[in-house]
Amino acid sequence: MGLFDTVICDYPLPLPDFTDEEFEDINSSDKGVSSFQEVEWQTKDMGNMLDVYSIEDDGQIYLRATQWYENEDAVTPQEGDLEKYEKTAEINFYQMFMGKEWDHWLEFKATVWKGELKELDLVEYKKEDNSDRVEIQQEMMEKISEESSRGKLYKVYKRIVSTPLHIIRVVLGFMIGATMKIERWLT
Secondary structure, three states, X not given: OOOOEEEEEOOOOOOXXXXXXXXXXXHOOOOOOOOHHHOOEEEOOOOOOOOEEEEOOOXXXXXXXXXXXXXXXXXXXEEEEEEEOOOXXXXXXXXXXXXXXXXXXXXXXXXXXXXXXXXXXXXXXXXXXXXXXXXXXXXXXXXXXXXXXXXXXXXXXXXXXXXXXXXXXXXXHHHHHHHHHHHHHHO
16 A cells, blocks of 8 residues: 555635535545545655645645654654645545445546646546445454454453462462572571
8 A cells, every 4th residue: 555645635626516415425424524625635646755735725735844753652743834845746636435325536636837736627536335345344343343352251361260370380489499499408
């Protein structure tokens, strides 16, 4: 899969003519879209360094300089200064919205000249049946639940069987060590 960058587009997107039912399904998706300007789109056409780019409503493109900080729990990004994106390129950005009824794929192409958006086109809108994905997700959730219950059984086993046996081994080890010291002292 590899690394990618994120694009946030405040510029008006050339959206397809969604039916009310389609927009409702996209809004109920895992992304919870109420406005497409809030969506974090993915792209592989920029630096592929997990950077965040923004296409402003005036067509200017900026890199939101990201610095990575390591704390005790994880490595987390923290946004810094804005840097003007000065390149000329075609940038495809896309996202999958996994709705309750359908999966929706949206892909756009931005034509950029020296950091300024010249053209923004809809490349593809695809609405697919999601019954296979939903079924696989349910199976995975069931397996995770099974593993979780196995984990609980292991904790019970560890508490009832393994821990007392460990304590007995430690006590017996101490007793064997003590008897060996006494034997050496006596001889």
